Amino acid sequence: xxxxxxxxxxxxxxxxxxxxxxxxxxxxxxxxxxxxxxxxxxxxxxxxxxxxxxxxxxxxxxxxxxxxxxxxxxxxxxxxxxxxxxxxxxxxxxxxxxxxxxxxxxxxxxxxxxxxxxxxxxxxxxxxxxxxxxxxxxxxxxxxxxxxxxxxxxxxxxxxxxxxxxxxxxxxxxxxxxxxxxxxxxxxxxxxxxxxxxxxxxxxxxxxxxxxxxxxxxxxxxxxxxxxxxxxxxxxxxxxxxxxxxxxxxxxxxxxxxxxxxxxxxxxxxxxxxxxxxxxxxxxxxxxxxxxxxxxxxxxxx
Numbered sequence: 001x002x003x004x005x006x007x008x009x010x011x012x013x014x015x016x017x018x019x020x021x022x023x024x025x026x027x028x029x030x031x032x033x034x035x036x037x038x039x040x041x042x043x044x045x046x047x048x049x050x051x052x053x054x055x056x057x058x059x060x061x062x063x064x065x066x067x068x069x070x071x072x073x074x075x076x077x078x079x080x081x082x083x084x085x086x087x088x089x090x091x092x093x094x095x096x097x098x099x100x101x102x103x104x105x106x107x108x109x110x111x112x113x114x115x116x117x118x119x120x121x122x123x124x125x126x127x128x129x130x131x132x133x134x135x136x137x138x139x140x141x142x143x144x145x146x147x148x149x150x151x152x153x154x155x156x157x158x159x160x161x162x163x164x165x166x167x168x169x170x171x172x173x174x175x176x177x178x179x180x181x182x183x184x185x186x187x188x189x190x191x192x193x194x195x196x197x198x199x200x201x202x203x204x205x206x207x208x209x210x211x212x213x214x215x216x217x218x219x220x221x222x223x224x225x226x227x228x229x230x231x232x233x234x235x236x237x238x239x240x241x242x243x244x245x246x247x248x249x250x251x252x253x254x255x256x257x258x259x260x261x262x263x264x265x266x267x268x269x270x271x272x273x274x275x276x277x278x279x280x281x282x283x284x285x286x287x288x289x290x291x292x293x294x295x296x297x298x299x300x301x302x
Contacts, residue, residue, distance in 0.1 A: 001054040001084045002027050007073055008055070008082065011062040015084035016105055018098040025084035027051045033090070040222060042091040046242020049090045057117045058082060070200065071279065083111060088118060096128055099160075103132045106141065113142045119158035121148075127159035130166075137165035144169060178274050179204060181285055196261055196284040197248050197275035204283060212257060220247040222254075231255035240264040245275050252282045259284035 003012035003026065015025040033040060033049035041048055058075075062082040065074035085102040088094035099118070106114045114136065124130065133143045147170035148158030161168040181193040181204075198204065212234040217224040220237040235256045237247050244261065251259045261284055263271050271286040 001025065001058040001082075002052075003082075003084065005055060005059075006067040007063045007065060008058055010064055010066070011078070011080060011082040013081045013083055015086070016102075017086040018101050018105075019086055019089035019094060025086040027054055028090050036090070038090065041242060041246070042093075045091065045093075046246060047091045047093070048246065051088070051090075051092050053092060053117060054084065054086070054088075057115060058084070061115065083109065085114075099129050100132050103129070103136055103143075107136050107139050111141055113144060115144045116160060117146045119146055119148045119161055121158055123155040123157050123162055124159050125162040125164060127162065129160035130163040133160045133163035134165045137163075142167065147171075176274075181207075192270070193260075193285040193287060194270055194274075196244065196259070196271065196273070196286045197281040198277055198283045199281050200277050200279060202281075202283050207258065207283060214260065215256075217251070220250055222250055225250075225254045232257050234258045234260055237261045238264050239271060244271070244273060245278070245280075248275070248282065248284045249280045251284075252280065256282060258282060260287050261285070262287040262289055 001008065001012070003009060014023070016023055017025045028049065028051045030050045036049065038049055059073045061075045061077055062080050063073035063075035064078055065072045067073075083106070085106055087098040087102040099116075103114065103116075116133075120127065120129070133145065136143050143160075143163065143166045145161040145163065145166045145168045146158075147161045147168050148156065157168065160166065179195040181195070183193055195204070212232075214234050214236050215228055215230045216236045217228065217230070218238060219241055220235070221242075230251070231254075233256060235251050235254075235258075237251065237259060239247075239261060247261060248259055259282060261271065263269070263286070266289045269288055273286075275281065275284070
C-alpha cells in the first residue's frame with residue numbers, strides 16, 4: 001500500500017514486503033516501472049507494472065478522510081491499526097510461497113483480521129492458499145477474502161476465497177439508470193450509445209451538439225497512440241486483451257476528450273459493464289459494433 005497517503009499514514013503501523021524481502025510494504029511505483037525497462041502493461045493480462053489496488057482496499061478499510069481533495073475517503077474502520085503484507089509485486093502478480101508466507105506472518109504478528117483482495121482463476125477448496133486460510137481461522141484470525149471477478153458461471157469463485165472458514169465477499173449491485181446518448185456519424189445514426197465511464201467533474205451536457213474528430217487507436221495500448229494527435233478528439237477503441245478502465249485512463253493520459261469503446265463480440269451486443277465515475281476517467285461511451293467513420297456529433301445525452 002502507499003502508506004504515505006494522507007488518508008492512510010496515521011493508521012499505518014508496519015508490515016513486511018515478501019516480494020523484496022524487506023520491511024517496506026510500499027506499492028510497486030510508477031518510478032520503479034520507469035527504471036525497470038519492462039513493458040508498462042503486461043502482455044499476459046493487461047495489468048500495469050505499477051500497482052494501486054492495495055492502497056484502494058486499505059482506503060476502504062482504514063481511510064481517515066484527511067486528504068485535501070474533492071474525494072477524501074473515510075473507511076469502514078477508521079480507528080483500526082493497519083498493517084501491510086506485500087505478497088504481489090509488478091503487474092499485481094506473485095507466487096504461492098509469498099502469499100503463504102504473508103498469511104503466516106500476519107497470524108504470528110497477532111492480526112485480528114486479515115484481508116486478501118486477491119485470488120486465482122480456479123476453484124479449489126484444497127488449494128494451498130485455501131488451506132492456509134483455514135489454518136489462520138483455526139488460530140483465531142478472521143480472514144476476509146475477495147470472491148473474485150471470474151463471472152457468473154458455476155464455480156466462478158476463486159481460491160483462496162474457496163476456503164471453508166473464510167469470510168468470502170462478492171460485489172453486490174443495485175438498479176441504476178445509466179445515461180445514454182445518440183450520435184450522428186456522417187450518414188449513420190446511433191441511438192444506443194451507453195455511458196461507460198466519466199470523471200466526477202464531467203458535464204455530459206457539454207458534449208451536446210459537438211462535432212468531434214474520431215481517431216482509431218486499436219486496442220488502446222500506449223503505443224497505439226504513437227504518431228497520432230488525439231488532443232481534443234474522440235478515440236475509437238476496441239474492447240479486449242486488457243481492462244476497460246485502463247483503456248479509458250490511457251486515452252485521458254494522451255489528451256483525448258472522450259472515448260468510443262466498441263465490443264469485440266458483436267453477438268453479445270452492448271458491453272455488459274459500467275465503470276461509473278472516477279477521477280482517472282474521461283467521458284466514455286460503449287458502442288455495440290465497430291464503426292470506420294471519422295467524424296461524429298454528439299446529439300443528445302439523456
